[in-house]
Amino acid sequence: MPLNEGHDGFEDELGAALRRTGDGFATEDSRGLVAGGLTRGRRQVRRRRATAVTCGVLAFGVVGVGGVYAGDLLGSGGSGKGADGSSVAASRSTGPESALAAVLKANTPAGTWTVEHSDSRSVTAVYEDGKGPAGLTVGLYRAGETEESAAGQVTCPDPLYVPHDACTSSKLPNGDRLMVLQGYEYPDRRADTKNWRAVLLTRDGFLVDASEYNAPSAKDSDVTRTDPPFSPAQMKTLVTAEGWRPLFKKLAVPEGKPTPGKDTPPPSVDGADVRATLRSLMPKGLTVVSSGGQEEEFAYVVVNDGKGKSLVQINVQNHMEDVAPRLKAAGTKLPDGRLVLVTEEPGEKGGAGVTAWTAESLTPSGFRVVISAFNTGAQHEAATRAKPALTKEQLREIALSPKWSKFETE
Structure with a gap:
């Protein structure tokens, strides 16, 4: 990182x-x-x-x-x-x-x-x-x-x-x-x-x-x-x-x-709780084949919808106000003041044909959720499917889920 x-x-x-x-x-x-x-x-x-x-x-x-x-x-x-x-x-x-x-x-x-x-x-x-x-x-x-x-x-x-x-x-x-x-x-x-x-x-x-x-x-x-x-x-x-x-x-x-x-x-965000919340937000039809993360902020799951493995990873962070200018310039502001941005980028770990779809949300207080899905089960490995298992809209919904609010601090 x-x-x-x-x-x-x-x-x-x-x-x-x-x-x-x-x-x-x-x-x-x-x-x-x-x-x-x-x-x-x-x-x-x-x-x-x-x-x-x-x-x-x-x-x-x-x-x-x-x-x-x-x-x-x-x-x-x-x-x-x-x-x-x-x-x-x-x-x-x-x-x-x-x-x-x-x-x-x-x-x-x-x-x-x-x-x-x-x-x-x-x-x-x-x-x-x-x-x-x-x-x-x-x-x-x-x-x-x-x-x-x-x-x-x-x-x-x-x-x-x-x-x-x-x-x-x-x-x-x-x-x-x-x-x-x-x-x-x-x-x-x-x-x-x-x-x-x-x-x-x-x-x-x-x-x-x-x-x-x-x-x-x-x-x-x-x-x-x-x-x-x-x-x-x-x-x-x-x-x-x-x-x-x-x-x-x-x-x-x-x-x-x-x-x-x-x-x-800032106060830490419990990684195990992040992982459990992420699993609970996985759309129907996806099987979680593995999961993991860190003690704080970060978690991942590898899911399969019958078409191949897809890595999904997330960070949940407080006091990230400095990302606001970028999201204001490229994203959308919601009525409640939150900013949201959905992007598509090539993978950066060397895996051939890897694509990353990412949804990012930010509250006015600087509480940030950023989730990415890949068309492979591991970023350093070649793509195993045409697209990630989650759609961009599903990623956006997860990033904006009210379930994350319990991690937000003053």
Whole structure:
């Protein structure tokens, strides 16, 4: 779920974090990432979902924007010891080296490293073990500075939106939480680039996020090996290394406090309740074959009318007044003051022939309902039917249903 409408420093940092830590792995549709994935956070960023079409279940794809130690602990001519004291003599590297790079090399198998980027919060490098160069990135963040809940970072994603071969999410004996995911850079598999990822959420609120690829970089590089170099167990070893912990103490603390009414997020909308309401509004003749969503705001169902599967997804959001100008310009104003807009657009997840029909409503107080239906059961897969299972008029009726009013807040 992209972030393309605001320009304050926080949002710029979030965009940078997205680019560093697997934006393509989560989704190629950044509008969807904003709409369905970032269900918590500062109100300014929530505003940036104003033009978003729902996508959901992508919270894990964005990590925090907290800084890490501002300045190298080890120069390029360092002692050959990792930050945890481990020897890195079996590895060699070119380019600048920071504490992050040292810990990375100290906690991975012997090989040749080329450090391409290393700053106060992340490291990007290429690893070579004789089986083909492979890219790897690691970042450290304060979980409290992420745009979604910290728990979402270590929860396996819904395969309907983020296809993957394997994923485990567990609580470690020390109270930390860990997710290890074996997935792909592109959900539609238009390239064979794999993205294997490990994310550690410490019990005291820090994130270690590592991604590896079977290519020198996440994008614009040919695949050089069948799989990324490190096994899930080795990725776990990397992110749980003790060498990261001294660096947590140096993470920058955000200045200032949230301003009530400006930085405080609106009350949440329960995702399970949204899903139940959506199911209750499905027209007769449709069979719900699967459903899911997020803890807040977003839900989906996959329906079948006998002509093939059709994905239907919805976001229910408060305090979205900023979308009003767009709806006023392109939509219709109802007698009760609500704005409504129905659109038809091509799919944006790579599925061949995919069409999205969307209905969006907005109350004068900024309560927004946006529902989309697709002519496929999953956006990254090719169309399986000529049209979505719901008509545009049915989508409009659902978006305007009085059943949603129970979620509206002041």
